[in-house]
Amino acid sequence: MAGVSSEPGFLLTTIEKGANWARTRSMWPATFGLACCAIEMMGTGAAHNDLARFGMEVFRASPRQADLMIVAGRVSQKMAPVLRQVYDQMAEPKWVLSMGACASTGGMFNNYALVQGVDAVVPVDIYIPGCPPGPQSLMHGILSLHEKIMSGEIQRSTGLV
Amino acid sequence: MNDVIAALVAPFDAAEVVERSYASSATTYHMIAIPVEEWVLFAQAAKENGFDTFIDLFAADHFSEAPRFEVTLILLSMTAKERIVVTTRVPYDDPSVPTLTNVFQGANFYEREAYDMFGIDFPGHPDLTRILLPDDWVGHPLRKDYDIGAVPVQFKAGSADL
Amino acid sequence: MSDATERAESVEEKRRAQHEIWVSGTEERMPFAASTNEGSQEMLPRDQDPALDIQRGIAVDDDFVTPERVVSAERQIINMGPQHPSTHGVLRLQMELDGETVTRVKPIIGYLHTGMEKTAETLSYAQGPTNVTRMDYLSPFANELTFSLTVEQLLGIDVPPRADAIRVLMTELNRVASHLLSSATMGMDVGAISMMIYGWREREICLDFFEKVTGLRMNHNYIRPGGVAAELPDGWEDDVTNLIKVVNAGVDEYEELLNGNPIFLDRTLGVGVLTPEEIKQFGITGPVARASGVDWDLRKAHPYCGIERYTFDVPLGKHGDVFDRYKVRIDEIRESLRIAEQVIVTIPSGDYRTTDPKVTPPPRARIGESMEALIHHFKLFTEGVNVPAGTAYQAVEGPRGELGCYIISKGGARPWRMRWRAPSFAVVQALPVMMTDSLIADVIATLASTDPVLGDVDR
Numbered sequence: 001m002a003g004v005s006s007e008p009g010f011l012l013t014t015i016e017k018g019a020n021w022a023r024t025r026s027m028w029p030a031t032f033g034l035a036c037c038a039i040e041m042m043g044t045g046a047a048h049n050d051l052a053r054f055g056m057e058v059f060r061a062s063p064r065q066a067d068l069m070i071v072a073g074r075v076s077q078k079m080a081p082v083l084r085q086v087y088d089q090m091a092e093p094k095w096v097l098s099m100g101a102c103a104s105t106g107g108m109f110n111n112y113a114l115v116q117g118v119d120a121v122v123p124v125d126i127y128i129p130g131c132p133p134g135p136q137s138l139m140h141g142i143l144s145l146h147e148k149i150m151s152g153e154i155q156r157s158t159g160l161v
Numbered sequence: 162m163n164d165v166i167a168a169l170v171a172p173f174d175a176a177e178v179v180e181r182s183y184a185s186s187a188t189t190y191h192m193i194a195i196p197v198e199e200w201v202l203f204a205q206a207a208k209e210n211g212f213d214t215f216i217d218l219f220a221a222d223h224f225s226e227a228p229r230f231e232v233t234l235i236l237l238s239m240t241a242k243e244r245i246v247v248t249t250r251v252p253y254d255d256p257s258v259p260t261l262t263n264v265f266q267g268a269n270f271y272e273r274e275a276y277d278m279f280g281i282d283f284p285g286h287p288d289l290t291r292i293l294l295p296d297d298w299v300g301h302p303l304r305k306d307y308d309i310g311a312v313p314v315q316f317k318a319g320s321a322d323l
Numbered sequence: 324m325s326d327a328t329e330r331a332e333s334v335e336e337k338r339r340a341q342h343e344i345w346v347s348g349t350e351e352r353m354p355f356a357a358s359t360n361e362g363s364q365e366m367l368p369r370d371q372d373p374a375l376d377i378q379r380g381i382a383v384d385d386d387f388v389t390p391e392r393v394v395s396a397e398r399q400i401i402n403m404g405p406q407h408p409s410t411h412g413v414l415r416l417q418m419e420l421d422g423e424t425v426t427r428v429k430p431i432i433g434y435l436h437t438g439m440e441k442t443a444e445t446l447s448y449a450q451g452p453t454n455v456t457r458m459d460y461l462s463p464f465a466n467e468l469t470f471s472l473t474v475e476q477l478l479g480i481d482v483p484p485r486a487d488a489i490r491v492l493m494t495e496l497n498r499v500a501s502h503l504l505s506s507a508t509m510g511m512d513v514g515a516i517s518m519m520i521y522g523w524r525e526r527e528i529c530l531d532f533f534e535k536v537t538g539l540r541m542n543h544n545y546i547r548p549g550g551v552a553a554e555l556p557d558g559w560e561d562d563v564t565n566l567i568k569v570v571n572a573g574v575d576e577y578e579e580l581l582n583g584n585p586i587f588l589d590r591t592l593g594v595g596v597l598t599p600e601e602i603k604q605f606g607i608t609g610p611v612a613r614a615s616g617v618d619w620d621l622r623k624a625h626p627y628c629g630i631e632r633y634t635f636d637v638p639l640g641k642h643g644d645v646f647d648r649y650k651v652r653i654d655e656i657r658e659s660l661r662i663a664e665q666v667i668v669t670i671p672s673g674d675y676r677t678t679d680p681k682v683t684p685p686p687r688a689r690i691g692e693s694m695e696a697l698i699h700h701f702k703l704f705t706e707g708v709n710v711p712a713g714t715a716y717q718a719v720e721g722p723r724g725e726l727g728c729y730i731i732s733k734g735g736a737r738p739w740r741m742r743w744r745a746p747s748f749a750v751v752q753a754l755p756v757m758m759t760d761s762l763i764a765d766v767i768a769t770l771a772s773t774d775p776v777l778g779d780v781d782r
Binding site: 181 | 432433436438440441442444445472473475476481482487602603604605606608617618619624625626627628629714715716717718725727729731739740742744748749751752753781782
């Protein structure tokens with residue numbers, strides 16, 4: 001949180017920061033497990049690595065209740081429209097984290113079946129390398145996303161009703 | 162060739178049997194090639210001879226060879242502890258193999274996959290639609306004349322305009 | 324077009340445009356994946372559904388509801404998946420419901436189709452294991468072993484006894500890890516969330532050991548044609564002994580937690596029954612088949628890697644329901660740990676990979692001394708392992724059943740065609756038989772008990 005300031009006209013910024021702080025402290029991910037990375041994502045949420053430390057252990061089955069979509073695994077051409085629909089169903093503000101080589105670039109499967117990078121379908125805020133990224137990598141990615149949100153680097157508003 | 166396999170292939174004159182042994186194992190399996198006309202009959206006979214466990218059915222594309230497509234069926238006999246790999250060849254201009262869904266119900270999805278990936282027709286199949294790819298997909302990707310569809314990888318790191 | 328539609332479309336367009344992706348630095352749009360036309364994958368009307376007879380099951384009357392009881396006033400069709408937390412991946416089940424009763428099920432797959440069989444045709448035999456290990460991502464060692472054995476069958480080579488023992492150790496521990504995850508997720512699906520946490524706790528110990536041996540927690544690329552990639556690390560015996568102790572204690576805890584739990588029993592006993600006839604018709608193998616009393620284990624019938632030297636039992640179920648599948652898996656964990664225990668005592672010394680220079684690169688020190696070693700090294704890393712023409716099928720008992728690999732080689736360093744026989748594919752096909760005419764809550768329990776891995780189904 002920003003410190004107390006005596007300068008006038010500073011109020012809006014502070015609210016924004018407060019909102020950002022609140023967003024990062026209970027960012028609920030949607031369960032969008034696809035392949036190998038989904039197993040590591042579940043492992044991150046389990047007791048050993050304990051994602052609950054960041055207020056993120058609540059994986060929501062419904063996209064309406066989720067803030068963060070972790071695209072964990074390879075996205076096939078058949079899955080891409082489904083992914084987009086789930087993304088569209090999420091309420092603003094929302095973030096996308098592309099987990100693993102396959103989701104980020106297609107990985108080692110450069111062929112007809114896979115979307116070569118999920119950023120062709122949804123806007124991605126953070127890419128995590130690895131095949132699959134371990135829980136530590138995922139947590140690092142999540143914390144980097146928190147920092148980006150806190151610093152105001154990522155700002156997105158709908159502008160539409 | 163042991164008794165079980167000999168009894169199975171005896172009525173089929175055209176069948177060619179090769180015995181193969183597994184890697185790092187003392188056990189063997191048999192590869193049997195038969196003409197497509199006897200495909201269903203042979204599966205039926207195999208089922209009656211104890212090969213009643215359906216294991217696999219798939220196709221392959223031998224691009225430059227004369228009957229281009231090969232369809233393979235793998236069956237298992239749990240009582241005799243024997244496995245047979247049955248193959249048949251069909252030409253490019255008429256890639257159709259009679260369905261086995263009336264003999265083994267499990268052949269259903271496998272035949273759909275062979276249709277999806279190779280365009281092999283299985284007359285008599287109850288619901289021969291695409292299974293792994295979207296319905297509006299064009300082409301059959303595992304055919305040798307279908308491009309792998311790779312996208313060129315751009316190495317942008319280090320370039321000045323980024 | 325009415326005003327309302329026009330407005331709706333423009334709002335829709337604006338929404339789209341907001342999330343449109345642009346190629347950086349240009350005005351060009353990124354290619355956007357076209358929407359899927361599901362077409363004939365919709366559920367057909369009842370009188371046109373060719374699969375309806377199959378769904379009734381073949382020989383068993385395990386269904387709750389007789390046709391007379393069905394009232395069609397509340398008939399509806401719902402989709403479970405492809406994005407659903409308890410479908411264990413991106414499986415889509417289209418279900419016709421009558422109130423709470425499932426009257427028809429149609430599994431729709433392909434949402435994780437990765438084109439691995441096509442990619443394999445462009446990869447050399449040395450690169451092959453990296454590809455196949457990502458297929459059934461819960462049993463990577465079993466995938467690698469199947470691929471390696473098939474290639475070895477084509478090459479006609481044997482691996483040293485120590486490599487065999489390491490392979491057995493790793494695949495059996497992989498079975499433990501996979502069954503732990505299966506039991507954990509199954510516990511969560513039927514409402515025992517603590518089971519989820521306990522299962523992952525023990526699985527982490529297995530993964531730590533895998534990481535120590537191979538450098539990766541998953542997708543190891545450790546078992547390769549000709550042997551394994553590296554020697555076991557120092558002190559591995561202590562790690563495995565500790566692992567066996569901890570996992571055995573954990574498994575006892577699960578049984579204490581679940582076996583007498585009335586809610587768990589109510590949700591699993593007599594649910595999702597498969598008969599031995601159905602097992603054979605659909606080609607189901609592994610724990611699901613053994614839970615139905617089908618006494619078939621490839622480790623006993625067609626033993627590989629010298630696994631016949633170890634003493635172990637094959638646990639069998641009687642009823643073929645969800646509870647028996649859970650019980651068989653729990654018992655299999657214990658049997659696999661028994662094998663691992665014997666490997667520690669009996670592992671022979673020697674090389675961990677074959678010394679055949681056509682398959683294994685020479686040691687680094689030899690390259691400076693020997694011209695031949697240099698040539699072999701160069702050939703192996705530029706061209707790859709040359710495999711003679713032929714076809715081969717090899718199967719191992721993976722955690723989900725018979726995992727088979729069929730390779731057609733026309734000579735050269737790349738396979739002409741690689742086919743995978745996936746155990747989960749067979750199970751997914753038989754889901755309608757298990758689920759039709761049961762309650763919708765039982766669908767979840769049934770699906771969890773069959774433990775499908777969608778990477779294995781779609782490949």
